[in-house]
Amino acid sequence: HIDTQRLLDSLQTLGQFGALPGGGVNRLALTDADQAARDWTVAQMRALDMQVQVDAIGNVIATYAGSEDLPPVMMGSHIDTVRTGGLYDGNLGVMAGLEVVRTLRQAGVRTRRPLAVAFFTNEEGARFQPDMLGSLVYVGGLPLEQALQTRAVDGPLLGEELIRIGYDGAAQVGQPAVDSYFELHIEQGPVLDQAGIQIGVVEGVQGIYWTRLTFSGKSNHAGTTPMHLRRDAGMAAMRTAAFVHDLVQRMGGGQLATVGSLELEPNLVNVIAAEASMTVDLRNTDAQVLAAARAQLHAYAMQCATAHGVQLQTQVLADFAPVAFDAEMIASIERHAKQAGLSTLRLPSGAGHDAQMLARICPAAMIFVPSVDGVSHNVHEYTPPADLGRGAQVLLQAVLERANR
Amino acid sequence: HIDTQRLLDSLQTLGQFGALPGGGVNRLALTDADQAARDWTVAQMRALDMQVQVDAIGNVIATYAGSEDLPPVMMGSHIDTVRTGGLYDGNLGVMAGLEVVRTLRQAGVRTRRPLAVAFFTNEEGARFQPDMLGSLVYVGGLPLEQALQTRAVDGPLLGEELIRIGYDGAAQVGQPAVDSYFELHIEQGPVLDQAGIQIGVVEGVQGIYWTRLTFSGKSNHAGTTPMHLRRDAGMAAMRTAAFVHDLVQRMGGGQLATVGSLELEPNLVNVIAAEASMTVDLRNTDAQVLAAARAQLHAYAMQCATAHGVQLQTQVLADFAPVAFDAEMIASIERHAKQAGLSTLRLPSGAGHDAQMLARICPAAMIFVPSVDGVSHNVHEYTPPADLGRGAQVLLQAVLERANR
Numbered sequence: 001h002i003d004t005q006r007l008l009d010s011l012q013t014l015g016q017f018g019a020l021p022g023g024g025v026n027r028l029a030l031t032d033a034d035q036a037a038r039d040w041t042v043a044q045m046r047a048l049d050m051q052v053q054v055d056a057i058g059n060v061i062a063t064y065a066g067s068e069d070l071p072p073v074m075m076g077s078h079i080d081t082v083r084t085g086g087l088y089d090g091n092l093g094v095m096a097g098l099e100v101v102r103t104l105r106q107a108g109v110r111t112r113r114p115l116a117v118a119f120f121t122n123e124e125g126a127r128f129q130p131d132m133l134g135s136l137v138y139v140g141g142l143p144l145e146q147a148l149q150t151r152a153v154d155g156p157l158l159g160e161e162l163i164r165i166g167y168d169g170a171a172q173v174g175q176p177a178v179d180s181y182f183e184l185h186i187e188q189g190p191v192l193d194q195a196g197i198q199i200g201v202v203e204g205v206q207g208i209y210w211t212r213l214t215f216s217g218k219s220n221h222a223g224t225t226p227m228h229l230r231r232d233a234g235m236a237a238m239r240t241a242a243f244v245h246d247l248v249q250r251m252g253g254g255q256l257a258t259v260g261s262l263e264l265e266p267n268l269v270n271v272i273a274a275e276a277s278m279t280v281d282l283r284n285t286d287a288q289v290l291a292a293a294r295a296q297l298h299a300y301a302m303q304c305a306t307a308h309g310v311q312l313q314t315q316v317l318a319d320f321a322p323v324a325f326d327a328e329m330i331a332s333i334e335r336h337a338k339q340a341g342l343s344t345l346r347l348p349s350g351a352g353h354d355a356q357m358l359a360r361i362c363p364a365a366m367i368f369v370p371s372v373d374g375v376s377h378n379v380h381e382y383t384p385p386a387d388l389g390r391g392a393q394v395l396l397q398a399v400l401e402r403a404n405r
Numbered sequence: 406h407i408d409t410q411r412l413l414d415s416l417q418t419l420g421q422f423g424a425l426p427g428g429g430v431n432r433l434a435l436t437d438a439d440q441a442a443r444d445w446t447v448a449q450m451r452a453l454d455m456q457v458q459v460d461a462i463g464n465v466i467a468t469y470a471g472s473e474d475l476p477p478v479m480m481g482s483h484i485d486t487v488r489t490g491g492l493y494d495g496n497l498g499v500m501a502g503l504e505v506v507r508t509l510r511q512a513g514v515r516t517r518r519p520l521a522v523a524f525f526t527n528e529e530g531a532r533f534q535p536d537m538l539g540s541l542v543y544v545g546g547l548p549l550e551q552a553l554q555t556r557a558v559d560g561p562l563l564g565e566e567l568i569r570i571g572y573d574g575a576a577q578v579g580q581p582a583v584d585s586y587f588e589l590h591i592e593q594g595p596v597l598d599q600a601g602i603q604i605g606v607v608e609g610v611q612g613i614y615w616t617r618l619t620f621s622g623k624s625n626h627a628g629t630t631p632m633h634l635r636r637d638a639g640m641a642a643m644r645t646a647a648f649v650h651d652l653v654q655r656m657g658g659g660q661l662a663t664v665g666s667l668e669l670e671p672n673l674v675n676v677i678a679a680e681a682s683m684t685v686d687l688r689n690t691d692a693q694v695l696a697a698a699r700a701q702l703h704a705y706a707m708q709c710a711t712a713h714g715v716q717l718q719t720q721v722l723a724d725f726a727p728v729a730f731d732a733e734m735i736a737s738i739e740r741h742a743k744q745a746g747l748s749t750l751r752l753p754s755g756a757g758h759d760a761q762m763l764a765r766i767c768p769a770a771m772i773f774v775p776s777v778d779g780v781s782h783n784v785h786e787y788t789p790p791a792d793l794g795r796g797a798q799v800l801l802q803a804v805l806e807r808a809n810r
């Protein structure tokens with residue numbers, strides 16, 4: 001049985017790296033705080049007699065030997081956070097994986113297949129785009145060389161930052177090949193919490209499309225330039241933001257749109273903005289509906305740019321199709337939860353996860369535990385300890401079954 | 406007669422302080438670049454045997470003795486620029502004032518009243534708000550103590566920055582009392598250039614209202630938070646921006662609105678913004694129409710905040726009523742321009758100017774020269790040398806007349 005208190009302690013210790021003064025964590029990928037959290041986690045892995053390898057994109061994979069030399073059953077997630085993150089997002093999947101190994105080791109249980117616990121580089125996509133970058137490279141979805149050239153929002157290249165923090169590992173990406181992948185995660189949304197359900201059985205991940213729209217107009221004086229002579233890049237961007245928000249509300253059916261980032265140049269009270277750069281995050285479980293939203297966004301942005309006399313440049317930052325998880329693993333998770341007397345609900349994941357990348361190369365599935373009030377990417381992200389323990393226990397059971405097959 | 410080449414040389418030398426690599430000037434108030442430009446300008450003043458005084462808000466006033474000890478006729482403007490400014494905005498009024506003194510001195514002319522050339526602190530309002538801060542304090546419109554406590558957009562207090570660059574002068578603000586104030590300036594708008602007019606005879610300055618709207622919502626995950634459960638501060642801000650833009654276009658009649666600055670927190674692609682802070686710049690020559698636009702802006706912002714479930718905080722950054730200049734000085738400028746065979750047009754100023762503050766304590770007026778394509782607050786701001794010379798010549802004539810009365 002999982003030791004919930006021990007799991008909680010490890011989450012709290014990990015949360016001290018990059019801790020924000022008022023609570024919460026700021027541990028953007030490959031920063032000093034991330035380096036410290038990595039070092040601590042690697043030490044935990046070594047203390048469990050796991051064999052640790054770091055690959056060329058900084059993914060860390062620790063293996064706990066099985067009775068046979070087969071591809072391991074992998075558990076994992078990420079330990080980077082957004083700038084205003086919480087204790088649980090990503091961290092739970094990694095700490096629970098280690099807790100599973102710790103529990104089996106103490107009980108003297110050795111599985112047939114080896115177990116692996118991984119944390120992947122830059123899952124959040126907050127410092128480098130796209131998100132799930134480390135797992136995307138691991139599954140061969142993005143060439144290593146290109147990934148190393150990705151520029152951080154604060155300037156440096158990903159490859160430089162890996163070297164700086166000492167996580168430009170020697171292992172080849174994609175190694176070892178794995179039998180299967182399990183990821184325990186907080187839901188990060190309100191569904192389980194509102195329905196009072198203990199375990200979310202995740203059927204798949206919705207499609208994610210991220211784009212950066214950069215409008216270039218002409219800076220001019222706010223007091224002397226008649227409205228009809230302006231080429232206001234900021235206004236084109238803000239109108240496009242309002243449009244996409246209206247659009248998805250008209251569309252309904254779970255289509256989401258977020259303009260989380262917008263920057264104006266020169267960003268002064270009495271100067272018409274010469275440049276406006278914004279991101280749009282679009283999501284849907286239905287690839288076709290997502291494609292329609294995307295097309296309408298780009299059509300409007302172009303039309304709006306023309307109407308404002310500004311130029312538009314478009315860059316795709318992420319483009320991931322909806323993913324369905326492995327039916328057998330889904331069923332196994334559900335069965336173990338029910339056998340333990342827990343309430344369950346099948347649901348899609350709103351957030352992107354490393355599991356959606358791993359699903360390209362092996363059977364994969366996810367377990368969700370509730371997020372209080374659905375709050376995530378926020379310092380007030382919270383999941384009660386009992387829910388954390390239940391999730392880790394279901395993970396343990398499902399992994400045991402799979403590793404002993 | 407004004408030496409146009411010499412005037413141009415002084416503008417170009419001044420433009421080297423804070424010069425931007427591709428052309429243009431970045432010389433925000435009380436920065437190192439501003440300090441260097443101030444030092445150079447003061448040296449120019451001293452070289453003309455002018456008596457230089459720096460007051461407690463950093464305004465610099467240089468006096469050239471008259472034959473009688475009367476209140477001086479003042480010329481002036483400012484030498485701070487926006488972050489992406491040009492060579493002429495403000496600088497022309499100061500350099501032309503010095504060129505007038507230089508010309509009279511070389512010709513051995515001594516006026517009855519003394520002449521003064523001033524540059525006022527932080528006219529642009531780009532680094533500290535409100536704009537025209539130095540002249541506002543000079544005329545008693547803002548208490549010195551409060552002005553010194555104004556915080557720069559990049560952090561430090563105005564009083565600290567004055568001390569840092571050595572311009573916390575000993576002179577009392579508002580001294581010396583002046584007879585009258587003339588300001589030569591580029592139009593910064595397209596009216597004169599489009600009409601092919603050489604001299605703008607400025608009748609007054611339109612009203613200016615600046616406000617900062619800060620929306621506070623809740624950061625949450627872009628992929629998991631249903632649209633109807635969001636408290637998206639960024640969307641409330643962007644919708645308010647689109648509203649005020651639409652509003653003034655419906656209003657017509659020269660009502661202007663600019664959202665030049667907007668910042669999101671945490672400003673990440675997949676995080677709903679917890680906070681959005683934006684500025685709105687509203688202008689009109691008609692105080693009543695301006696008040697109506699302002700009321701509608703605030704009503705909508707409040708309603709939009711409520712609709713998005715976010716809080717709204719409002720801060721007034723500047724609030725200046727429309728100003729009418731002195732009829733006699735306006736007539737004198739017009740007469741001298743026409744006598745010199747120049748085409749003239751009476752017009753209001755769209756931009757705020759120190760003259761609008763000086764008008765509170767003495768007769769004041771302004772002369773405009775054309776801005777090519779109406780471009781200003783932009784590195785491509787341009788006025789042909791011949792226009793600069795014509796404006797300085799009209800300044801010389803009008804000042805001579807006034808100073809010899």
Ligand SMILES: NC(=O)NCCC(=O)O
Nearest residue numbers: 123124131351352628675
């Ligand atoms: N789980 C998670 O927050 N992933 C970050 C990528 C996303 O925005 O969905």
Ligand SMILES: NC(=O)NCCC(=O)O
Nearest residue numbers: 223270528529536756757
């Ligand atoms: N002349 C000028 O650009 N003044 C700055 C204040 C304003 O925004 O009008």
